[in-house]
Amino acid sequence: MKTETDVRLSETGDEGSTGAGVGGAALLDSAGVQWVLQPRGTPRVRGPQHFKHSVREGVRLADYEHVLGADAQALKELFPTGPARLWGATPPSKKDGKAAAIAGRRVGDEVLFYADKKFVASARILGLFHNQALAKAVWGVDEDQKTWEHIMALGEVVEFDTPAEPILSELRLPKTLRSLTLVGVEGRRRCLRLVDRSAPVQPGRNDPPPGRGTTLSRDDVFRALSNLKMHTKEQRPSRHKPITLLWAIGRLAAEQDRMVEWQTFRDEVGPLLRDFGHPDSRVTPEYPFWHLSSSGLWDVEGLEDRHATPTPSKLTAARASAGLKRDAAKVLRRSMARAEAIGLICSSYLGDVDREEILERVGLAGYTSASGELPDGGGSEGRVPRRPGTYSRLERNQQLVESIKTMYKNECQVCGSRVETRYSHYSEAAHIRGLGSPHHGPDQLSNLLCLCPNHHVEFDRLAIYIDEEWAVRRNSTGDVDYQLKRHAAHVIEQKYLRYHRGLCGRL
Numbered sequence: 001m002k003t004e005t006d007v008r009l010s011e012t013g014d015e016g017s018t019g020a021g022v023g024g025a026a027l028l029d030s031a032g033v034q035w036v037l038q039p040r041g042t043p044r045v046r047g048p049q050h051f052k053h054s055v056r057e058g059v060r061l062a063d064y065e066h067v068l069g070a071d072a073q074a075l076k077e078l079f080p081t082g083p084a085r086l087w088g089a090t091p092p093s094k095k096d097g098k099a100a101a102i103a104g105r106r107v108g109d110e111v112l113f114y115a116d117k118k119f120v121a122s123a124r125i126l127g128l129f130h131n132q133a134l135a136k137a138v139w140g141v142d143e144d145q146k147t148w149e150h151i152m153a154l155g156e157v158v159e160f161d162t163p164a165e166p167i168l169s170e171l172r173l174p175k176t177l178r179s180l181t182l183v184g185v186e187g188r189r190r191c192l193r194l195v196d197r198s199a200p201v202q203p204g205r206n207d208p209p210p211g212r213g214t215t216l217s218r219d220d221v222f223r224a225l226s227n228l229k230m231h232t233k234e235q236r237p238s239r240h241k242p243i244t245l246l247w248a249i250g251r252l253a254a255e256q257d258r259m260v261e262w263q264t265f266r267d268e269v270g271p272l273l274r275d276f277g278h279p280d281s282r283v284t285p286e287y288p289f290w291h292l293s294s295s296g297l298w299d300v301e302g303l304e305d306r307h308a309t310p311t312p313s314k315l316t317a318a319r320a321s322a323g324l325k326r327d328a329a330k331v332l333r334r335s336m337a338r339a340e341a342i343g344l345i346c347s348s349y350l351g352d353v354d355r356e357e358i359l360e361r362v363g364l365a366g367y368t369s370a371s372g373e374l375p376d377g378g379g380s381e382g383r384v385p386r387r388p389g390t391y392s393r394l395e396r397n398q399q400l401v402e403s404i405k406t407m408y409k410n411e412c413q414v415c416g417s418r419v420e421t422r423y424s425h426y427s428e429a430a431h432i433r434g435l436g437s438p439h440h441g442p443d444q445l446s447n448l449l450c451l452c453p454n455h456h457v458e459f460d461r462l463a464i465y466i467d468e469e470w471a472v473r474r475n476s477t478g479d480v481d482y483q484l485k486r487h488a489a490h491v492i493e494q495k496y497l498r499y500h501r502g503l504c505g506r507l
């Protein structure tokens with residue numbers, strides 16, 4: 001098995017362990033893990049589609065029952081409940097590095113998927129199979145009528161984006177990875193630090209954005225918002241797209257049209273880019289006007305030539321207009337989705353921007369706090385819904401306020417402390433989904449918490465949030481501060497906590 005390539009790449013000397021393992025074999029401990037560098041394949045050979053289909057999503061074994069053959073048992077043991085994640089290699093035509101990699105890889109090894117000069121995912125080999133019929137059924141055949149019959153069953157799939165160049169160069173491999181390559185234990189160990197997995201990629205990242213004429217679901221909209229592709233300068237992603245999206249959402253909140261003519265766009269978005277973009281970045285509203293189309297959420301109308309970025313004068317001449325797609329606007333007109341989207345955009349892309357300031361500028365001021373804006377700007381006890389016929393009247397149900405305080409004996413549900421007063425104790429009733437605009441939460445017990453003044457402010461100003469397991473977490477770090485105290489008779493509705501988490505950018 002020791003071809004020249006193998007000697008160069010596989011420095012482990014750790015041969016002799018089982019070559020082609022079978023499904024269910026015990027994983028090697030990480031000390032003996034090799035790397036299998038695996039080109040994902042170009043779009044021409046349907047690489048991205050194959051990856052999405054059989055690795056990211058995985059295949060249903062039940063759909064391939066007829067071709068599993070002798071591997072049926074082992075595969076079912078590996079993937080007893082969920083989808084089977086599989087990837088394959090066509091048979092090597094000669095004794096080259098690829099042949100060595102197919103023969104030398106082992107159960108427990110780590111696979112790194114390569115595409116476009118980057119490593120884009122890693123996975124663990126759970127089993128190795130040679131099954132032509134299964135490969136044909138899952139991936140078909142290539143131009144040479146070959147199929148990907150040397151199959152890896154995969155677990156622990158993680159997607160990320162890390163430059164391949166430093167790793168390939170450290171391993172003295174060509175700049176572009178063209179074929180399956182095995183890297184020995186030592187080589188992997190040396191390069192592990194070069195793999196940056198810190199920026200996990202949301203599933204769907206490599207999918208083409210939804211095309212024209214397709215309908216966008218709520219999930220599609222959020223997937224697209226999580227995966228904005230941004231122009232990056234000196235490793236700093238431009239803020240133009242997220243700023244523009246906030247502006248567009250602000251228009252929806254104000255019930256304005258979603259489509260805007262270029263000149264209006266320029267006059268409104270330009271100053272936002274100037275004030276909230278990176279200090280040294282140029283103010284070029286024509287960029288987001290045009291390039292947001294790649295998000296799949298954005299329409300540009302009135303332009304014939306759809307290839308080059310249009311100049312401002314061309315946009316003016318064409319009277320071009322742009323805005324959120326009809327479906328995206330429909331999703332984002334709903335208050336719950338809107339709160340989540342704003343939280344997501346602010347926390348994912350605009351972490352360094354003063355949130356209160358930018359939201360105020362785009363007409364979304366109420367979203368900087370959980371309570372919302374109050375008609376009378378009242379204090380902590382004066383959160384008032386606007387009701388027809390009333391102006392600045394305190395309309396919250398005082399009986400509910402009293403009952404939640406009594407239920408918890410004025411003890412804060414977060415920290416358990418209670419503020420002592422001369423004759424009694426003091427606590428505050430906090431709405432989870434605020435009563436004020438734009439939240440319009442309900443005034444009911446299932447939407448209320450009993451909090452001390454400090455935690456009320458922290459909750460309201462989105463410094464803390466409550467997760468699905470009732471842990472109180474700090475929004476800046478995600479760390480658990482406390483476990484929320486709950487009275488047996490107090491039903492708190494998760495949907496309101498979810499709304500609050502959305503505002504926190506924590507969904």
Ligand SMILES: [Zn+2]
Nearest residue numbers: 412415452455
């Ligand atoms: Zn407290």
